[in-house]
Each structure stands twice: as C-alpha cells, then as structure tokens.
Amino acid sequence: MTAMPPAHALPQRRPFRRLWLAYALLCLMCWLLYAVAGTDWQRDAGRFWFGLYEATWNLGPAFLLGPLAWPWTRALQQRPRRLAVRLGWHALGAVVFAALWQGLDVATAWLFFGAAHASATFEQGLVWRGAWGLFVYGVLVFGFGGVLNAQRAHSAALKAAQTEAALVRAELSAISGKLNPHFLFNTLNSLLMLVRRDPARAESALLGFSRMMRYVLDSTRLPDARVSLREELGFVRDYLALEQLRLGPRLRVEWDIAPEAEDEALPPLSLQPLVENAVGHGIAPQVDGGLLTIRAQCSPQALHLRVQDDGAGCEWPRPSDASPTGRGIGLSALQRRFELDYDGRAGWAVSSAPGQGFTVDIHLPRS
Known part of the structure; x- marks a missing residue:
C-alpha cells in the first residue's frame, strides 16, 4: 500500500499549482501581445499567423527557461547575504540566463535551418537578445521573489496564529486548573464537618x-x-x-x-x-x-x-x-x-x- 503524505504537506501543493498556472497564463498573454503588436491589421490581417510564428520563435526559449529562475531565486533568498553580494549573484544569473536564451535560440535555428542560418541568427540577435535576457531575468526574479516573500509572510502569520491559539488553550487550561480544585477543597471541608455531626x-x-x-x-x-x-x-x-x-x-x-x-x-x-x-x-x-x-x-x-x-x-x-x-x-x-x-x-x-x-x-x- 502506498504511504500517504503527511497531512501538513498536502496544502502546500495548491499554492505551487496556482503559481505555475499564473506563469503559464502570463506567458500566453505575452505571446499573444507580441503577435498582435507585430501584425499590420490595415494592410494584411493574415500576417497575424506570421506574428504568432515570430512570437513563438523569439519568446519560446525565454518561456522554457523562465522556471529555472524559481529555484535560483529561492536559493539566494534562503541564506542572508549582504546586498552587494546578492546583487553580484543576480548579475551572474542574468548573464547566464541571457547566454542560455541565446544558446537555445541558436541551437533551434541550427536544428531546423542549418548552420548558416544559425550563425546569422546569432550575429543579428546577439545584442537585442542579450538585453532582453537581462530584462526578462529581472522581471522573473522580482516576480518569483514577491511570491516567496508572500509565502514567508503567510507562513509567519499562520505560525503566529497557531502560537496564539496554543497560548490561549494553555491559559484556559491554567484558569480551569485554578477554578476546579478551589471548590473541591471547600466541599471536602464541608463533608468532613458533616461526618462528625x-x-x-x-x-x-x-x-x-x-x-x-x-x-x-x-x-x-x-x-x-x-x-x-x-x-x-x-x-x-x-x-x-x-x-x-x-x-x-x-x-x-x-x-x-x-x-x-x-x-x-x-x-x-x-x-x-x-x-x-x-x-x-x-x-x-x-x-x-x-x-x-x-x-x-x-x-x-x-x-x-x-x-x-x-x-x-x-x-x-x-x-x-x-x-x-x-x-x-x-x-x-x-x-x-x-x-x-x-x-x-x-x-x-x-x-x-x-x-x-x-x-x-x-x-x-x-x-
């Protein structure tokens, strides 16, 4: 029989599910906006399909690499570091993200269109893809960082509420412990007096x-x-x-x-x-x-x-x-x-x- 996960672990699945659903919807919105912005609706509305192709080609690698920023951001937030050190790590992460985006784009061009097209793609897109890689990395880090901060705040509030509830229960038990024996001693004294009479x-x-x-x-x-x-x-x-x-x-x-x-x-x-x-x-x-x-x-x-x-x-x-x-x-x-x-x-x-x-x-x- 498969062991059931602990009860306290089950509620954690839903927040992560919502996170990645929100990420998917954001990617979809950016993909459609890119396609709409690249379409000249007055001249040729049919170019919308070409706009979708361009959006897929140019943004697809960023969408695929985006989830990698989540564990990276979480790892940097888990250990307290000075601001300068943290900025240095983020600068390195931004460069690596932009390089991975560029590499994935070139590899895809090589796979579908050959080495000459891949080389041209690299030369033409080196600057703007690098700049966009840095920008997208910053957006991902701010977004995932906000989610992590919200989760920590929620966990802290939940722990504080649980601690307060435990203190209330402890105080109620203490008060009941004071009230209950109080009348017992008096009643026993009354019974002792009655036994004699x-x-x-x-x-x-x-x-x-x-x-x-x-x-x-x-x-x-x-x-x-x-x-x-x-x-x-x-x-x-x-x-x-x-x-x-x-x-x-x-x-x-x-x-x-x-x-x-x-x-x-x-x-x-x-x-x-x-x-x-x-x-x-x-x-x-x-x-x-x-x-x-x-x-x-x-x-x-x-x-x-x-x-x-x-x-x-x-x-x-x-x-x-x-x-x-x-x-x-x-x-x-x-x-x-x-x-x-x-x-x-x-x-x-x-x-x-x-x-x-x-x-x-x-x-x-x-x-």
Missing part, C-alpha cells in the same frame, strides 16, 4: 459529591469544552445541597430559569465559582444567612446569567491598594476565561456596595 447524612452527601466529581471529570477534559446550562445547573444544585447541609436554613436559594435557556451551551463551571463566592463571602458570614438568586434568561443574541446575594457587599471596583480576596481572584480568573473562550464577545458586569449585596451579570453570545 451526622454520618448518615454525610453518606447521602457523598453520593451527591460523587456526581459532582463525575461532572467535573467529564466536562473539563478540554479547555474549550461546552456543556448545557441544564447540566451546569444540576451541578450547582448538588453543590448547594451540600452547602445547605452545613448552613441549614441560613442558606435560601431562589431560582429564576427560563425553560428555553436550559439547552444553551456554555463553558463548564461557569456558574459554580460565582455561586461559591456568593455563599462563602455573602451569605455564610451573616448570622441570619441570606438569599441567593440564580437567574438565566435568553435573548436572540445572548444567554443572560445572574448570580446575586443579599449579603454585606463591598466597595466595587476595589481600590487599587486593597488586598486581594478570594472573591476578587476568582472573578478575575473567570472573567479572563470568558474573554478567551468567546474572543472578547462575552459581556461581564459586577455591581456591589457596602450593605447592598453582590451581583454578577454575564452575557454569553449564542452560537
């Missing part, structure tokens, strides 16, 4: 915890994974059930979920860090607890999410000299994650003030 309820809580672990493992294998809002809400409900075992009636939850929003896709663990922040910083510190509101609505353009608590709140945005808190660090990581995941199209708003609770609104563009 009520082992039977702790066993039920461990079943919910196992569902949460399965969700995390299934949905965060890739940094650009997506889950439905329904799955994310199920995970949040399990998490809140564990927290209610610890906080009891101090934690009250109000759900406002539009049915059509539950099928929308979003990154996993999008709501859980916000819910955990609201419980840990807004409700748990209060003697009487508080109310957590989770809202999800849909518009034609976006999925709108809100996580709100009626806790003590804080000054927001925080002063630049304020010490960072878990809530601030978690929000920053989550916001950066949305920016990367949605290419800056996700909306994000935080509102809070002392005594007025804490609210986070997220607007994720619908696919």
Whole structure:
C-alpha cells in the first residue's frame, strides 16, 4: 500500500499549482501581445499567423527557461547575504540566463535551418537578445521573489496564529486548573464537618459529591469544552445541597430559569465559582444567612446569567491598594476565561456596595 503524505504537506501543493498556472497564463498573454503588436491589421490581417510564428520563435526559449529562475531565486533568498553580494549573484544569473536564451535560440535555428542560418541568427540577435535576457531575468526574479516573500509572510502569520491559539488553550487550561480544585477543597471541608455531626447524612452527601466529581471529570477534559446550562445547573444544585447541609436554613436559594435557556451551551463551571463566592463571602458570614438568586434568561443574541446575594457587599471596583480576596481572584480568573473562550464577545458586569449585596451579570453570545 502506498504511504500517504503527511497531512501538513498536502496544502502546500495548491499554492505551487496556482503559481505555475499564473506563469503559464502570463506567458500566453505575452505571446499573444507580441503577435498582435507585430501584425499590420490595415494592410494584411493574415500576417497575424506570421506574428504568432515570430512570437513563438523569439519568446519560446525565454518561456522554457523562465522556471529555472524559481529555484535560483529561492536559493539566494534562503541564506542572508549582504546586498552587494546578492546583487553580484543576480548579475551572474542574468548573464547566464541571457547566454542560455541565446544558446537555445541558436541551437533551434541550427536544428531546423542549418548552420548558416544559425550563425546569422546569432550575429543579428546577439545584442537585442542579450538585453532582453537581462530584462526578462529581472522581471522573473522580482516576480518569483514577491511570491516567496508572500509565502514567508503567510507562513509567519499562520505560525503566529497557531502560537496564539496554543497560548490561549494553555491559559484556559491554567484558569480551569485554578477554578476546579478551589471548590473541591471547600466541599471536602464541608463533608468532613458533616461526618462528625451526622454520618448518615454525610453518606447521602457523598453520593451527591460523587456526581459532582463525575461532572467535573467529564466536562473539563478540554479547555474549550461546552456543556448545557441544564447540566451546569444540576451541578450547582448538588453543590448547594451540600452547602445547605452545613448552613441549614441560613442558606435560601431562589431560582429564576427560563425553560428555553436550559439547552444553551456554555463553558463548564461557569456558574459554580460565582455561586461559591456568593455563599462563602455573602451569605455564610451573616448570622441570619441570606438569599441567593440564580437567574438565566435568553435573548436572540445572548444567554443572560445572574448570580446575586443579599449579603454585606463591598466597595466595587476595589481600590487599587486593597488586598486581594478570594472573591476578587476568582472573578478575575473567570472573567479572563470568558474573554478567551468567546474572543472578547462575552459581556461581564459586577455591581456591589457596602450593605447592598453582590451581583454578577454575564452575557454569553449564542452560537
């Protein structure tokens, strides 16, 4: 069985195919223009056929030798050289190209018309073919050099895009790596406290915890994974059930979920860090607890999410000299994650003030 070429090599064929197709079309255009320019249409339009013959005879060798300028130009561009050295090599190439053109023209005349005609052709065309050889060589070098520069620019842009995509994926993985263990440690602490007080309820809580672990493992294998809002809400409900075992009636939850929003896709663990922040910083510190509101609505353009608590709140945005808190660090990581995941199209708003609770609104563009 014939081995298939590597996948990254296949796309390279098409640019070269287009290059030589463009070269063939350019040669055809020059051939026709030469024939048309050499025809006296007012006296004898039939001389057009003789013009085609002259164009073939005079330009054919240049057309055949033209592709040789491609590897020569590429070889000179692959190694950095001083300008004077490069010009010297090009001068040599131009002389060789003109000599080859002259030699091919004389050899063709010798083959078809004999030695005397070949000698006359050489004497009559030495100067003008030499000049034209230098000119055509310059045109070929500029044309092929432009193609090579364009290919290098395209390759550099492609590598830069691939590098940026790899950096984005790495940063998403790093952010997910920071978010995922954060709630696991807190949940394990809650379970440890519950085991000491009520082992039977702790066993039920461990079943919910196992569902949460399965969700995390299934949905965060890739940094650009997506889950439905329904799955994310199920995970949040399990998490809140564990927290209610610890906080009891101090934690009250109000759900406002539009049915059509539950099928929308979003990154996993999008709501859980916000819910955990609201419980840990807004409700748990209060003697009487508080109310957590989770809202999800849909518009034609976006999925709108809100996580709100009626806790003590804080000054927001925080002063630049304020010490960072878990809530601030978690929000920053989550916001950066949305920016990367949605290419800056996700909306994000935080509102809070002392005594007025804490609210986070997220607007994720619908696919």
